[in-house]
Amino acid sequence: MPRRYYSLIIFLLLIGMFSCSLQIQAASLQFTNKPSVLRQPGHPTTLATWEINEEQVLIIHSGLITLDSQQHWPWWQYHNQITKIVIEPQVYPPASMHEFFAYLPQLQEISGLENLVTDQVTDMSSLFSGDFNLRQLDVSHLVTNQVRDMSYMFANCQNLTQLDLKNFVMQPQTDTLWMFWGMNNLWQLTLGSQVIFTADPHLPPAPGDDRLMPRGSNYNHTCRWQEVGKGQADNPQGPWRTVTNIYSAYRAAAKRRQCTFVWDQNWWAFNNKTKTLTLYQHEIDSQAQDNSYWPWQADYHRSTKIVEIKPGFKIRGSFCALFAGFEAVEHYIGLENLDTSQATDLSYMFYNNTQLQQLDVTHFQTAKVHNFANMFNRASALKHLDVSNFDTSQGKDFHLMFNHMSALQDLDLSSWDLRQAQNTDGLLKNNYQLWKLTLGAEVRFPTNPEIAPAPAKKTPLPDNANLINTDPRWQIVGAGDFEHPQGPKLAAEQIWLSYQDDSALHQSYVWPTQKAGALILKSVPEQLEFGTHALSSQTCIYYTQNQQSFAVQDTRLDRQEQPPWQLLVSAGPWIRVNHPQQQIMGQTFYYQGQYLGNQQPVILYRQKSQKLQSKYQWTFEPAQGIKLIIAPRSVPQPGLYHATLTYELQNTPSN
Structure with a gap:
């Protein structure tokens, strides 16, 4: 075979090998x-x-x-x-x-x-x-x-x-x-x-960790989801759903529908088991004019027992009727987290909170508030309320603010500026337990606050049952103190008229009081006649001819809270009739192993008073009561000498 033929075959083989490599790559x-x-x-x-x-x-x-x-x-x-x-x-x-x-x-x-x-x-x-x-x-x-x-x-x-x-x-x-x-x-x-x-x-579930939503300015606060409903993804308006609810709603047997779910963005939630209303981090520009503005009012205002406010909850504008009608509420938790710095209206805020016994509003910032009307009206279980930090300089309407706070005992308005007030009608109306009221020099009552007169029916002070009121007028404390005032007495209307202009003074007013009830020694033996006696080689012991009877009356209203009381007796010397300089000294009276002589008192009786008992009576038999002991050679002639026994009723010292 010619040489060039071989070379052609080799060339074709090389071409074939190259072609094969291209096929493998593809x-x-x-x-x-x-x-x-x-x-x-x-x-x-x-x-x-x-x-x-x-x-x-x-x-x-x-x-x-x-x-x-x-x-x-x-x-x-x-x-x-x-x-x-x-x-x-x-x-x-x-x-x-x-x-x-x-x-x-x-x-x-x-x-x-x-x-x-x-x-x-x-x-x-x-x-x-x-x-x-x-x-x-x-x-x-x-x-x-x-x-x-x-x-x-x-x-x-x-x-x-x-x-x-x-x-x-x-x-x-x-x-x-x-x-x-x-x-x-x-x-x-x-x-x-x-x-x-x-x-x-x-x-x-939703994270429930108060994080800012991926879209919009809302926050997620609970682990629930929420239907968007007629709203938008960043402003849902549908009901809440748990992940279990969503799973169940799309089972084969369910009436399924197209629906968009987002993390719960509601800034409030109600727990039906604990009856707790929780308000989460949120900012509101409010135009509230009544309770219908607040979404929980329709269904939960009567059943809410606890209100919990998380940090970052802020309302700008009106707080009107925010918690109005919460007639079962017992506690507000985190009220200090409620930002009131931009509040303009606090009217009816705690209206009809009839079960509430404690309320801390000392953190409230009220410099921009013009309407305080009915703010605490019918909060009838509150005994104390500290509003001394309120800035009321812009306030116009205060009517019925503290009306029907029937348990309120004291109120300090000494720091209040009411010079811009236009309506103070019934500000203090129907407060029949209010016995301590302090007003400042900038307080003004342009209309009648209707301060209730003192009861004048021997009514105990609400926080001191040992003091009772007996005068319908009020009394300026003056140089005294709240329980022992020393100033003049004024009718309630006179107090109102004293706060009309710049002549107003910083004064505290209280009910005039006196002590309520007493611990009284009602009866003791008028005289002890010693007749029968027991002879011994050393002394003659004489017993009284009759029983020795005693009676104590305790009419103090808080007697069950007082310490035990005791009856003491001490004896003076025997004194000769018509010759007082002639006396028989020494220990001549004796009771239960103790001598009464030398004016040393001896306890005859000791008792703790009971709430349902005011009278206490007891009797000593002659051999058990006070006895007379005289040496045989110094027996006084009957009717020639007399001695004095002194009885003293006292509370036991508190240790």
């Missing part, structure tokens, strides 16, 4: 595994190819994907680099898309999901599972009516915030277990009427 870009499903009529016969470009973008080209989902998808080797996926038109995935886009930790975007033809797909389980950094996902064009497995479909998509499934068509057999597990930042979820949850999708 094949590496195709899905070259054996088809796992039959090709459907109308589907292309061209196999889809994929590539990773220099920007770490996975591009899936048009065609038919025939890989078996039991193996890793071919781009898995790049799972730590892929940041974006682009899907070209007319990509036909296999029946099982299990983990098709799953576990791509750097993936942030998927473009062209609408180009996936999914009408024959039966398995979308774990489709996007573990895509931690995926920020947006549009699945509205996925055809799902043949899908039987959606378990873990979006599991652990931790940065996905919105998901719209309104176009999903799901079958009663479709597995939805753990479908939303780990989607802790998903705050907006739309479900369509053909969504069916056959197993718990484990939608996470």
Whole structure:
């Protein structure tokens, strides 16, 4: 064979080898595994190819994907680099898309999901599972009516915030277990009427940690979700829902409907078990004119027992009737968190809080408030109320502010400036326990505050049952103190008239009082006649001829709270009748082992008074009572000498 022929063959062989290498490179870009499903009529016969470009973008080209989902998808080797996926038109995935886009930790975007033809797909389980950094996902064009497995479909998509499934068509057999597990930042979820949850999708509850919502200026405060209803996603107006409620509402047997759910953004919540109204961080520009302005008033104002206010709750403008009609409320927790610095109207704020026994408003800032009318009206269980820090310099309307506070005992308005006041009608009306009132030099009553007269019916002071009032007038404390005033007495109307102009003085007024009841020694033996006696070699012991009877009366109203009382007796010397200088000294009287001589008192009786008992009587038999002891040679002649016994009733000293 000629030499040039051999060289030609070698050249052709080299060309063949080069051609073969090009085919291998092209094949590496195709899905070259054996088809796992039959090709459907109308589907292309061209196999889809994929590539990773220099920007770490996975591009899936048009065609038919025939890989078996039991193996890793071919781009898995790049799972730590892929940041974006682009899907070209007319990509036909296999029946099982299990983990098709799953576990791509750097993936942030998927473009062209609408180009996936999914009408024959039966398995979308774990489709996007573990895509931690995926920020947006549009699945509205996925055809799902043949899908039987959606378990873990979006599991652990931790940065996905919105998901719209309104176009999903799901079958009663479709597995939805753990479908939303780990989607802790998903705050907006739309479900369509053909969504069916056959197993718990484990939608996470709202975080409930007072965080600012991803959109708008609202905060999430509870673990509930909320229907958007007629509102917007950042201003929902529908009812609250727990994740269990949502799961149940989309079971096969439920009347399902299209609905968008967002994290609960309500700035208040009512716990029906504890009857607690909670107000969360929120700012309101309020134009309230009555209680209908506040959303809880319609259903919960009569049943609320506790109001809890979280930090950051602020109202600008009117607080009118904020807690009005809370007739069962017992406690306000966190009232110091209520920002009143921009308040203009506090009228009716605590109106008819009839069960409330304590209220701390010392943190209130009221410099801009012009309306205080009825603020505490009918808070009838409050005994004490400190409003001394109120700035009332801009106040115009104060009518009935403290009306019907029937348990209120004291009120200090000495720091108040009422020079701008226009209406003080009934400011102090119907306060029949108010016995201590302090008014300052800048207090003005342009209209009658209706200060109640003192009761004048021997009424005990509300906080001191040992003092009673007996005069309908009030009394200026003056140089005395509240329980022992020393100033002149005034009728209630005179107090009002004293605060009309710049002649007003800083004064404290109280009910005139006197002691209530007493501990009285009602009776003792008028005289002790010693007749019978027992003789001994040393002394003569004389007993009284009759029993020795005593009586004590205790009419103190708080006697059960007082210490025990005791009856003491002491004895003087025997004195000669008509010759007082002649005396028999020594220990001549004797009781229960103790001598009464030399003016040393001896306790005869000791008792603790009882609330339901005011009279105490007792009797000593002659041999048990006070006895006379005289030496035999110094027995006085009958009728020639006399001695004095002194009785003293006293409370025992407190230690």
